[in-house]
Amino acid sequence: MELYNQLKGLADKVEQLKDQIETEESTKHAFILPFINMLGYDAFNPTEVVPEFTADLGLKKGEKVDYAIFQNGVPILIIECKHWKQDLNVHNSQLFRYFHVTKTRFSLLTNGIIYKFYTDLEETNKMDEKPFLEFDISTLKESIVKEIEKFHKSKFDVSSIVDNASTLKYTREIKNLIEKELEHPSTDFVRLFASKAYHGRLTSTILEEFTEIVSKAFTQMISEKVSNRLNSALNKEEEKQKIEEEAEPLSKTKIVTTEEELEGYQIVLAILRRKAEKERIVYRDTQSYFGILLDDNNRKPICRLHLNGGTKYISLFDEHRKEIKESINSVDDIYNYEELLLKTIDHYDQH
Template structure:
């Protein structure tokens, strides 16, 4: 939990400072060194963290990698840093050369925001082309935090990390493929499902129709699965919230949270969890509307559900926090406003 809080604090700092950081050197000091510190290593102790670590490359002597984390005089992790604005995909070859001449099993390529961890799963002493662990520190998932914890000084175990790295690497690649197929389904992906449900000939026109159908079908399936899990997880919380409501005898001030409002809340969570941790999406029910807030903060409304009257409305907010109501027929219609809801998050997350 402490590491999670430290990572969140560093992410907040990065979001606040990055527009003021212009150089690679500034990126190192403002973003990368604090990350090394929270892994438990003293960046001011040259027996633990060596800046400008020498990695001689054959006849080319004096080549240096930005940092090396050292244990018993040997590097256990070499780190190459780039400016936070740079794309890391064009810088892997340099670290590849450093890895080959060092005794480490792990290498890190980072711009202070995106972190890519490499090892030598494919060929011993030769850095893999693809990282086994990659994450954006400003948008961390729980599984990534668990993997980062394994690099903490108190937990570091080479064999344990290498053993787990193989699974991580392939799971990460599979997830990317799934994400790509959901965003832009390939011909093979479309054909696989179209052949299951369509008896006619798969003409170009039919394939184009199924491209959208497959994408929509998968996204709806995923959202419904998320809703089911949220419904189960939130049942106890709902019961507690309802138990805390004002006595029903006091009709004038009674607030009753309906199952339909909770269903709407779960739909909103299913959409926003792509950008936010679920714990940050909080609801407050009132007599006039069902409000959904960021961090339980009234100054950060995400949307409102107006389900108490004859018609249903979804209240959306612009960057001036002005609400605009959109008429909906069913709770599922909230999915039509996915883009607007995700845009609302940006109004607060840029702070």
């Protein structure tokens, strides 16, 4: 969790400063060296981080890679850096040459935003053409951070990373292939399903028809799975609330509906009268929030007002009923979310 927070901080810094970073050298100092430090390596200790590391290529002497990270006197990771605006896809051949003449099993190509980690899964001491780990620091997920953490000085283990690299690499490749097939189904992909669903001869006309059917079927299946998961989460929330109410039958006596909450309800009601009858907009006060529902249905939350703590905020809901929290200074700020509140009514009435 600590590394995740550090990387999120670096991502914020990248977003704030990148337009002022005009050179590759500035990219290194502002974005890449902080990343190296987060992995536990001292960028100012020449026994750990060697800048301009010499990687002689046969008769071609003096070739240098931007950084090499050492452990116990052996290079464990070489890093080639580019300016943050540069497309990394045209630069891996340079790193490919460096990898071949060093003892490392890992290399990193980065522009401070995109990071690509490589190893030699396909042929020993020959860098793979495709990375086994790739991420954009501005859209980090916790699962990726766990993989980055394996390169931390305190946890670095060559065997562990290599063993997992194959799974990471081919999982990513397969996910990319699936995504491409879903967007533009190939003939082979369509034929795979059409041959099992259709018992006639698969002519070009039939395959063309099934291309649309297969694409539509997958889209519907994914949509249904997302919807089922959301409904499952809502059911669990309702069940939890029911259990809490049964466990604390006197809890309602502790609830005090304030004038401010009622004022907030009247504002929401005034906004929504254009889309729904007054009787459909119902409030329920709880110990933790003041909820406003459509049709007095827990599955149709319109918003939740949190007005009794130190910080006031409103919870809104998108088309997937995902909660979005927004800070407010007073109930008058509810008017700022008029469009979102009206859209919420539309989402429920359309489904």
